[in-house]
Amino acid sequence: EDKVVQSPLSLVVHEGDTVTLNCSYEVTNFRSLLWYKQEKKAPTFLFMLTSSGIEKKSGRLSSILDKKELFSILNITATQTGDSAVYLCGKETSGSRLTFGEGTQLTVNP
Amino acid sequence: KAGVTQTPRYLIKTRGQQVTLSCSPISGHRSVSWYQQTPGQGLQFLFEYFSETQRNKGNFPGRFSGRQFSNSRSEMNVSTLELGDSALYLCASSLGSGTRVYEQYFGPGTRLTVT
Numbered sequence: 611e612d613k614v615v616q617s618p619l620s621l622v623v624h625e626g627d628t629v630t631l632n633c634s635y636e637v638t639n640f641r642s643l644l645w646y647k648q649e650k651k652a653p654t655f656l657f658m659l660t661s662s663g664i665e666k667k668s669g670r671l672s673s674i675l676d677k678k679e680l681f682s683i684l685n686i687t688a689t690q691t692g693d694s695a696v697y698l699c700g701k702e703t704s705g706s707r708l709t710f711g712e713g714t715q716l717t718v719n720p
Numbered sequence: 721k722a723g724v725t726q727t728p729r730y731l732i733k734t735r736g737q738q739v740t741l742s743c744s745p746i747s748g749h750r751s752v753s754w755y756q757q758t759p760g761q762g763l764q765f766l767f768e769y770f771s772e773t774q775r776n777k778g779n780f781p782g783r784f785s786g787r788q789f790s791n792s793r794s795e796m797n798v799s800t801l802e803l804g805d806s807a808l809y810l811c812a813s814s815l816g817s818g819t820r821v822y823e824q825y826f827g828p829g830t831r832l833t834v835t
Contacts (some may be wrong), residue, residue: 642820642821642822644822651828651829652810652825652826652827652828653763653810653826654826655822658820698762698763700821702820702822707765707768707776708824709764709765710755710762710763710764710765711762712760712761712762713762713763
């Protein structure tokens with residue numbers, strides 16, 4: 611069974627803090643690892659990772675994949691209140707099927 | 721270009737009833753996938769339709785079914801509702817065959833509450 615585990619499930623920080631969100635997955639039929647941000651609406655795509663050790667970066671957000679240890683992290687530096695959201699990690703398998711973790715609820719307080 | 725639309729946005733039903741949710745994909749998209757999101761289980765894949773055919777199916781009981789019409793609009797049906805079916809139901813559309821999942825665009829979801 612495909613399984614994706616995210617930690618922590620929730621996190622409360624202050625503006626300006628740096629956070630690291632974790633995602634581990636099972637190796638079966640792995641095609642890519644994806645990160646999404648979900649506010650009170652539809653998830654929006656952040657990153658897709660396929661190669662180990664190559665960091666993807668977009669502004670204050672960055673992500674990296676370790677295919678040997680089967681995990682990925684999402685880093686957010688200098689957090690802002692607008693970063694408050696649920697961050698979803700999903701594993702894409704062959705057949706373009708997506709299995710998500712439970713998500714990490716991030717709350718950034720002013 | 722209009723995004724993915726889902727109707728209704730909110731719904732309250734009682735146990736034992738059935739419900740039908742609708743999803744209209746982005747114009748030109750032929751694939752629609754459905755997901756269930758609950759606090760305990762996260763976002764779980766229900767099924768995917770492409771060209772009116774179910775192409776992929778998740779691990780949900782037979783009470784959950786779907787279909788897709790020739791205009792690519794899709795409906796999802798849940799029969800004999802249970803309290804545990806209370807969830808946010810998201811649909812996502814993509815161009816279709818060969819599309820990578822990150823190229824899916826999610827709709828705003830239908831919040832179903834079963835009492």
